[in-house]
Amino acid sequence: MIQCPRGTRDFLPDEMEKRRFYENKLRDTAKIFGFREIETPIFEEAELFILRSGPNVLKELYAFKDKGDRDIALRPEMTAPAIRMFVNGMSNDPKPVKIFYFGQCFRYERPQSGRYREFFQFGAELIGKAAPESDAEVIGMAASMIKSLGLKDYKIRIGHIGVLRQRISDAGVPAERAAEVLQKLDKKLYDEARPLLESMNVPGDSIDDIFSLTETVGGTEVLERIPGEAGDYLKQVTGYLSAMGIEDIEIDLGVVRGLDYYTGMVFEAEAPALGAEKQICGGGSYTLSELFGGEKVFSTGFAIGFDRILLAMEKEGIKYDPAGPDAYVIPVDDGLRLKAAGIAALLRRSGVSADIDLMGRKMGKALKHASSVRAKYAIIIGKEEAGSGSVTVRDMNTGEQRTVGDGELADFIKNS
RNA sequence: GCCGGGAUAGGCUAGCUUGGUUAGACUAGGGGACUGUGGAUCCCCUGACUCGGGUUCAAAUCUCGGUCCCGGCCCCA
Numbered sequence: 376m377i378q379c380p381r382g383t384r385d386f387l388p389d390e391m392e393k394r395r396f397y398e399n400k401l402r403d404t405a406k407i408f409g410f411r412e413i414e415t416p417i418f419e420e421a422e423l424f425i426l427r428s429g430p431n432v433l434k435e436l437y438a439f440k441d442k443g444d445r446d447i448a449l450r451p452e453m454t455a456p457a458i459r460m461f462v463n464g465m466s467n468d469p470k471p472v473k474i475f476y477f478g479q480c481f482r483y484e485r486p487q488s489g490r491y492r493e494f495f496q497f498g499a500e501l502i503g504k505a506a507p508e509s510d511a512e513v514i515g516m517a518a519s520m521i522k523s524l525g526l527k528d529y530k531i532r533i534g535h536i537g538v539l540r541q542r543i544s545d546a547g548v549p550a551e552r553a554a555e556v557l558q559k560l561d562k563k564l565y566d567e568a569r570p571l572l573e574s575m576n577v578p579g580d581s582i583d584d585i586f587s588l589t590e591t592v593g594g595t596e597v598l599e600r601i602p603g604e605a606g607d608y609l610k611q612v613t614g615y616l617s618a619m620g621i622e623d624i625e626i627d628l629g630v631v632r633g634l635d636y637y638t639g640m641v642f643e644a645e646a647p648a649l650g651a652e653k654q655i656c657g658g659g660s661y662t663l664s665e666l667f668g669g670e671k672v673f674s675t676g677f678a679i680g681f682d683r684i685l686l687a688m689e690k691e692g693i694k695y696d697p698a699g700p701d702a703y704v705i706p707v708d709d710g711l712r713l714k715a716a717g718i719a720a721l722l723r724r725s726g727v728s729a730d731i732d733l734m735g736r737k738m739g740k741a742l743k744h745a746s747s748v749r750a751k752y753a754i755i756i757g758k759e760e761a762g763s764g765s766v767t768v769r770d771m772n773t774g775e776q777r778t779v780g781d782g783e784l785a786d787f788i789k790n791s
Numbered sequence: 792g793c794c795g796g797g798a799u800a801g802g803c804u805a806g807c808u809u810g811g812u813u814a815g816a817c818u819a820g821g822g823g824a825c826u827g828u829g830g831a832u833c834c835c836c837u838g839a840c841u842c843g844g845g846u847u848c849a850a851a852u853c854u855c856g857g858u859c860c861c862g863g864c865c866c867c868a
Contacts, residue, residue, distance in 0.1 A: 376841085378859065428868045434792095435866075452868055484866070485792080486859095632868090651863070678868095707827050740822090742829035757827060769828075776828085 382484075382492025393695040397685065398477055400523045401497045405475040408516045410499050413474045415456035421448035426666045427455040427636070437481045437492075449481035454676055455663065457500050462669030470503030477681070489652035489683045498658075498678035505660040505673035507608055510640045511615030513675045517656055518621050521644060524684060525693050529655065531623065532592075533612065533642040534630030536659065538605035542588055546581040548572070560589050561631035589629040597626050605639075612640060636661045642677070646687035655684045699749025701788050703771075704731040705741040706756045715756045718766060718781065722754075725785035729754075746771055752788060 379385060386394060402412065421438045428451075437449035450456055453476050465472055477497045486492060497520075501513050514533065521529055539560070543553050552575065559568035565586055572582050591597050595613045598606055609626065616624060632641045641659030649655070658677025665671040702722055706715035715731060722729035730748060732741050738755075745753045755767040755776075765780045768787065779787050 378841090381859065424868080431866095432868065435868090454868080482867080486861095487863085488861070490867085636868095652867090654867080657868090705828090734821090737826080738828050739825065740829085744829085746829050753829080755828075759827090767828090771829080774829085 380492070382486035382490075384491065384493070389697045392697045394681075394685070396695060397524055397688075398497070398681070401477065401520050401679070401681075402475075404516065404520045404523050405499055408473070408512070408519070410473040410475040410501075410516070413457065413460060413476050414478065415450070415453065415460055415476070417479070418447050418449050419456055419459070421446040423455050423459055423667070424448055424451055427663060435482050435484055437483055450478075451482045452480055452678065453478060453496055453498050454500065454678065455667075457498070457676075458502070458663045458669075458674070459667050461500075461502055461672075462664050462667045465502075466664075466669055466672075471509060472502040473499070474502070475499035487652065489649055489680075489686050491682060495681040496678045497681050498676060500674055500676035502664075502674040503672055505639060505675050507611030508615055510660055510675050511612050511619065513658065513677060514612070514624075514642055515616055515619045515621050517642075517644065517658065517677050517679070518616075518624075520679060521656070521684070524688060525691075526646065526684065526688050527691055528648055529644055529646045529687070530625060531642060531644045531656075532625045532627040532630050533609065533640065534626070534628045535601075535605040535609055535639060536630075536632065536637045536641050537639045538601065538603070539585070539588060539628060539631070542585055546572070546577045546585060548575050548577060557631050560585070560629065563589070563629060589631075591626065591628040593626060595624075595626060601626075601628065608639065632657060632659055636663050636666075638662060638673070640675070644679075646684070646690075648690040649683060649687055652683060655680050655687060697749070699751065700728040700730040701750070702727055702729040702752045702754050703741075703745035703748065703750035704729060704754045704756065705736075705738065705745065706732065707738060707758065709735070711756045711758065711761060714761055718754060718756060718784070721781065722785055722788070725789070727785050727788050742769075752791075754784070 405412070421433070421436065424432055424436060432451065436451055439447055441447050457474060457476060461472060461474075475498065477495065479493050479495050481493055483492060484490060499513065499516060501509055514531070518531055539557070540553060543556055544550065548556055556568060556571060559565075559571060568586070569582055572585070591600055595610075598610050598613070600606075601609065613624065613626075616622075630641050630643055632643070637659045639660045643654055643658070644656035645653045646655050647653055656677055656679045658675070660673060660675040662671050662673055664674075702719075704715050704719045704722075706712045719729045719731040730750065732744070734744075736744060742753055750771055753769040753771055755769060757767060760766055760778055764782075765778050766784060767776055768779050768784070769776045
């Protein structure tokens with residue numbers, strides 16, 4: 376037997392129906408916010424991702440040479456492709472450009488719960504503006520998406536990478552070593568960060584100052600403790616969010632987010648029930664287009680880990696019930712199979728989902744089968760009714776039956 | 792990449808400690824009891840020891856390695 380490659384999954388019909396249902400909830404929310412869907416290739420030139428994330432991403436990239444000796448990589452995320460697309464084909468579109476995408480991404484990592492080698496991301500980018508108002512629009516959409524799925528136990532945290540970068544730079548950390556420091560701070564590894572900073576001749580009171588900044592966590596009231604522009608900026612962001620009715624957010628200047636290209640506001644959402652892989656959404660404002668040969672354009676975006684958020688919903692007991700066909704057509708005997716095929720076709724032409732017995736089952740077994748495929752109605756094609764151009768319709772929940780003329784059948788089912 | 796725990800029909804499992812019947816049950820699927828009425832009951836059938844090597848008269852069981860899953864570390868764009 377050949378199994379799925381490590382870290383990949385098959386989606387059986389019940390699972391697939393559920394995924395489509397929730398994907399479409401996310402799409403609907405994005406459209407309501409005025410975003411439009413795009414699609415980019417599943418593989419790109421490896422260079423694209425190296426430009427965005429640095430050469431160390433290579434070890435977790437599905438990268439290979441194609442037959443034309445091109446360096447290709449399966450996409451590990453979709454922000455870089457989206458911005459590449461913007462630079463190539465949308466840079467003169469009216470601003471802001473608001474786009475969203477849904478698709479699979481690939482990372483060569485050790486799989487565990489909520490982490491696959493092939494996984495699905497839903498993301499959006501607002502390109503052409505980075506201001507409190509547009510940042511709030513993006514955060515607000517992310518929050519609406521999570522809510523639209525019905526997830527209850529989650530937390531959204533907003534930070535500002537600019538203020539921390541500035542403080543580190545002011546303290547005398549050379550620019551090329553900032554990432555090292557930020558990485559320790561992201562994990563709140565103060566015991567490791569302190570000697571690191573000391574080795575860069577950062578004075579002790581500056582270190583304490585940096586640490587306390589990353590510990591600025593709480594409701595919007597902690598914004599009072601953030602001096603200067605960044606504090607004002609976040610105040611405005613939360614002001615807009617509040618006007619949009621979004622209050623359940625936390626300020627956390629310890630939200631660092633790994634990459635260099637984030638410039639200001641950053642945010643993430645987590646579902647605590649998921650344990651180690653609890654982050655379900657991450658984003659912020661950035662500039663990336665200039666790396667791909669375009670003009671420098673400020674953008675704000677985020678991505679939702681679709682697999683993880685479904686997992687979190689499952690842990691909360693959110694159930695999805697797959698639907699069955701509206702009608703299941705059963706001929707009473709073999710002489711009526713042609714008529715049954717005609718009735719099924721009639722229903723389908725009218726937009727009623729209709730399944731039909733193809734196994735040659737007898738009445739009893741056929742009804743049982745209709746029940747197990749969750750049909751709403753069984754359409755029984757019998758000799759007696761056939762004479763008068765009608766069929767028997769059985770409500771599979773109540774067991775009630777009535778005779779309906781062939782011509783009225785589709786409307787009868789649609790209107791029920 | 793590192794540490795640890797697992798894997799028995801489509802699903803859920805018994806058996807493994809202490810090697811020895813035809814690998815058992817439940818569920819599912821197909822058929823029948825029942826020739827035009829389901830979710831009940833009964834009967835029949837289908838269907839599994841993750842893969843490969845080793846030990847042994849004999850391996851689901853002991854052992855080594857691979858694969859995959861799970862928990863944690865690293866990473867997490």
